[in-house]
Amino acid sequence: MNVLTMSNDADWQARVAHAFSRAAPRYDALASAQRQIGQRLWDSLPDHAYNILDIGCGTGYWTHQLAERYPCAQVTGLDLAPGMLAQARQRYGDAIHWQQGDAAALPFGRHAFDLVFSNLAVQWCRDIDSVISELCRVLRLGGQAHITTLLPGTLEEIAFAWQRPEALLQTPNHARVEQAMAKSGLTISQQTATVERFYYPDLQAVMASIKGVGAQLPRSNSRLTRADIAAAKARFEQLRQPEGLPVSYHCLTLQLEKPL
Template sequence: MNALTVNSNASWQARVAHAFSRAAPRYDALASAQRQIGQRMWDSLPDNAYNILDMGCGTGYWTQQLAKRYSRAQITGLDLAPGMLTQARQRYGVDIHWQQGDAAALPFGAYAFDLVFSNLAVQWCRDLGAVMGELYRVLTPGGQAHITTLLPGTLEEIAVAWQRPEALLQPPNQASVERAMAKSGLTINQQTATVERFYYPDLQAVMASIKGVGAQLPRPNTCLTRADIAAAKARFEQLRQPEGLPVSYHCLTLQLEKSL
């Protein structure tokens, strides 16, 4: 990796951390889609675990749920955004260990966790191979990682409405994820690709749900006029369903294991 790549990744991480830190105070009120997606993998978690990492913990909702479910476990919540961790500490206290850090360079020793939980976080990591390698390193033999991440096609309706697909997150495709996992040495016990669709009453509600959880990074030198907004509303209205304006999340749910 050359210096230019390192600097580019550092800049990207700083932008992501800033966007999510800004979103932290209102994250939980607007994260209903993210929470419903996380619920999909809750029932697949193992019966017992003793050292657990919530990787990309945000404001700590799932971290706290893990602490309740595994009452005898040591729980760690890790996030790149300091603002998210501030909210987590305020809401859930110091019984949980809150750690700032990068999923591609986890600040923990080898064999530190027997369970890693990560809901809609790794799509923000540019080096997916490094993330999978770090998961392999920090898991104990027989340890599991339960992950949801996003695939291409996510927020496609917003791309249509604004006609600016380059402004949206461009996650890796499923084949790229599978290659990264295979290279890491992790075993895929289960993987499921689904499309989760959520509905909103109007464009304002749609954009609040996205911006409110930090999921759109600001584009420099962009100034939207009233005409731009009206045109976006008109294009989005063409997609309206009886339930409302649709927003699609193309999700990949993974259950991974480090072999004994």
Template sequence: MSSTAVSPTAHMPNWQANVARAFSRAAPRYDALANAQRQIGETLWPALPSRAANILDLGCGTGYWTQRLAERFPQAQVTGLDLAPGMLAHAQACYGDAITWQQGDAAAQPFKNDSFDLVFSNLAIQWCRDINAVMGELERVLIPGGQAYITTLLPGTLAEVATTWQRPEALLQTPDAQTVKHAVTQSGLTLTQHTAEQRQFYYPDLNAVMASIKGVGAQVARPNAQLTRRELAAAQARFETLRTPLGLPVSYHCFTLHLEKTR
């Protein structure tokens, strides 16, 4: 399959364009920093069905999971959808044109009805402001009997980082589990299984923490701000009060969903 040309971010709302630009900039180093994201995504892998014909990786990023899906289901048609053109360009450069790379919004997907029998999405839909629209689109693009396997993030994710920088607004503004489940119900999809859990990852120092969270696009520094040595030292001191024998903790409140289109 050939790749699809990506459209510029200029036509997106400001918040979407900002997210797209942030992830596009992060694309070259994303894979090296995405250990937590990879570990969370692995929880979906054993649950996937044995067969699939048309697969969508929703929020595919640099294409790591898209390529793994293509390898696991070698007879399937695989598509990677992402908002960030830089991520898609990186994915195409790494994995070629056997996978279709498509720019688009999870809440307004550029696909026909009943296009996919399997949707995979790892830590992507937390960036979508309208969770009802996302679930409605999943119901639309899945075939009857199609399934979606999703991880997303719940409120409280990266709380230690927000505390360290004294910027609670830096926390991801994600819907809570009840809101997500209600959106699933409203869409007509069936929630066959769900799990909420807090996972902690540990890092040797503040620099390692800040590098790691770029994978989920958290913005903790004020735009164009130059931190003084005193501010940086104060942040490091605050984080050190949270240190454990394993290192500095960073919490991810994970929500795993298995959805099915039963009608």
């Protein structure tokens, strides 16, 4: 997760790509929350697929799993961050096609895929209408898209601890996503909104978990002092549960279909 501040589209994309490229070498070791959320998609996939696109593939974990699950398929992993793709290519080789690109302007022709998979990537795209329109364009008739994205409220504990509302990821709400779907022509076969909470022993572990997957607190004009850090720790301790310090992901899981 990344909690970058808003700016113009080109700058935003460059900053997201840079943050995730920097995180690529340690991403897999710290992406347990992302893996658990992605499992929801895995359990709902169709029995057969022949041309598959993984949007926001990162270091290729799910892309590789898709290639193994569908051994006769042509599988493509797409990501905005070149550093992530370099890790994916090094780890899994060139049997999978790795493509740098933007989900809001997919570099593929019409009707190119019968299955699109995307785990916790769509929330980084500022134009949800373009993303969903592009999904519809590249899907074949009868094709499916299986997506998890994040809703408002994600990272609310971190925003509270640091007293920085801007640490809340600026995502479209559920109704806004449904509006984009209705405009696109895709139909929603299934949708589920859940709150997934993950627990950490201390503030250092919390911050390592989000920074390690490309995230960071927005920079303020001044450096954090020891007093700032101590105050954040004290506020976070107010939220401690028996399992540890909670971090919430407000998730939306979607199964979409392009009508015949």
